[in-house]
Amino acid sequence: MAVHGNQTSEITIDTAFLTHVDLGLNSSPKFLSSRYFYDEIGDKLFVKIMNLPEYYLTRAEHEILREQPNAIISALGLDKDTYFELIELGAGDGTKTKELLKPLVAQDFKFDYLPIDISQHALDDLEENLKKEIPNLSVKTQQGDYFGVLESFKNSEHPKVVLFLGSNLGNMEDDEAASFMEQLSENLSANDKLFLGLDCIKPSAVVLPAYNDAQGVTAAFNLNLLNRINKEFGAEFDIWNFKHAPEYDEQSGIAKSFLVSKKTQKVWIAALDQHISFEEGEKIHTEISRKYDTEILKAILSETAMVIQSKFTDGKNYFADYLLIK
Numbered sequence: 001m002a003v004h005g006n007q008t009s010e011i012t013i014d015t016a017f018l019t020h021v022d023l024g025l026n027s028s029p030k031f032l033s034s035r036y037f038y039d040e041i042g043d044k045l046f047v048k049i050m051n052l053p054e055y056y057l058t059r060a061e062h063e064i065l066r067e068q069p070n071a072i073i074s075a076l077g078l079d080k081d082t083y084f085e086l087i088e089l090g091a092g093d094g095t096k097t098k099e100l101l102k103p104l105v106a107q108d109f110k111f112d113y114l115p116i117d118i119s120q121h122a123l124d125d126l127e128e129n130l131k132k133e134i135p136n137l138s139v140k141t142q143q144g145d146y147f148g149v150l151e152s153f154k155n156s157e158h159p160k161v162v163l164f165l166g167s168n169l170g171n172m173e174d175d176e177a178a179s180f181m182e183q184l185s186e187n188l189s190a191n192d193k194l195f196l197g198l199d200c201i202k203p204s205a206v207v208l209p210a211y212n213d214a215q216g217v218t219a220a221f222n223l224n225l226l227n228r229i230n231k232e233f234g235a236e237f238d239i240w241n242f243k244h245a246p247e248y249d250e251q252s253g254i255a256k257s258f259l260v261s262k263k264t265q266k267v268w269i270a271a272l273d274q275h276i277s278f279e280e281g282e283k284i285h286t287e288i289s290r291k292y293d294t295e296i297l298k299a300i301l302s303e304t305a306m307v308i309q310s311k312f313t314d315g316k317n318y319f320a321d322y323l324l325i326k
Ligand code: AVJ
Pocket: 049, 057, 166, 167, 168, 170, 171, 210, 211, 218, 221, 287, 288, 289
């Protein structure tokens, strides 16, 4: 829905987001999905998060790809004379993926690299960077949602290797993750492989600071959701009246982030024509960052046709990349 405001600006309302805000803030307990963190500012804050000293995830997975590319390539069981498609779900900036792309190109494997992302802008940046750094790599960017693009490659006669890095699966509840993996599996053929990066269950002393960094970048990332609602829906959240509060349960391996109301307050949301009431200390659940072990992954895969073929970890056992086959 496009709404023409004044003469100088055109505002496009994301109706799915608005419906979600209505549902989440009128529920008890309140919730908003981390899916909506990633506007232009959210994207930039996430890049900052990845470079934080406390945010071990990116470095740990990078170490795996940097230190073990040949073991990974041989586990993929690729044949040098058989063309394959290397598909990545969520393009990112390619830092980690380049550790695999470089040796694959250097060793003369025949493949196209197909990064999928919802953002054409992110894909264009990645493609430009890859042209410079790995000139002999064939890149075919795919703008769209994961399953839309995977569906279009479903009947390709070529073998596929799908990368899903960064513990992005961790943003889903277990039942959602299971149906996501089922859908993924249905889009793969018998010889296709999935390389899945997951953050491992570990002590609170390591996990919590990753979601509550000293510089407050993660707090800004979480609070940006309220800024987005202000900008896009004419809401009047005063972000100083909310605080970022992460929790982690070592037993289950589940980290959750909340926005906590510092006082009793009513907040106007123009696009909903509604005030939302908050009690002092009331929470909005905004994110789940699930940590895994092999048993939990097996449970999530149990309804799918996928099984674990091998596992690669970093030196501290903080992160794991699993190779799954059908
Ligand atoms: C991109 C989902 C892996 O949950 O660790 C980082 C997002 N949230 N800091 C994560 C995030 C807060 C991140 N993932």
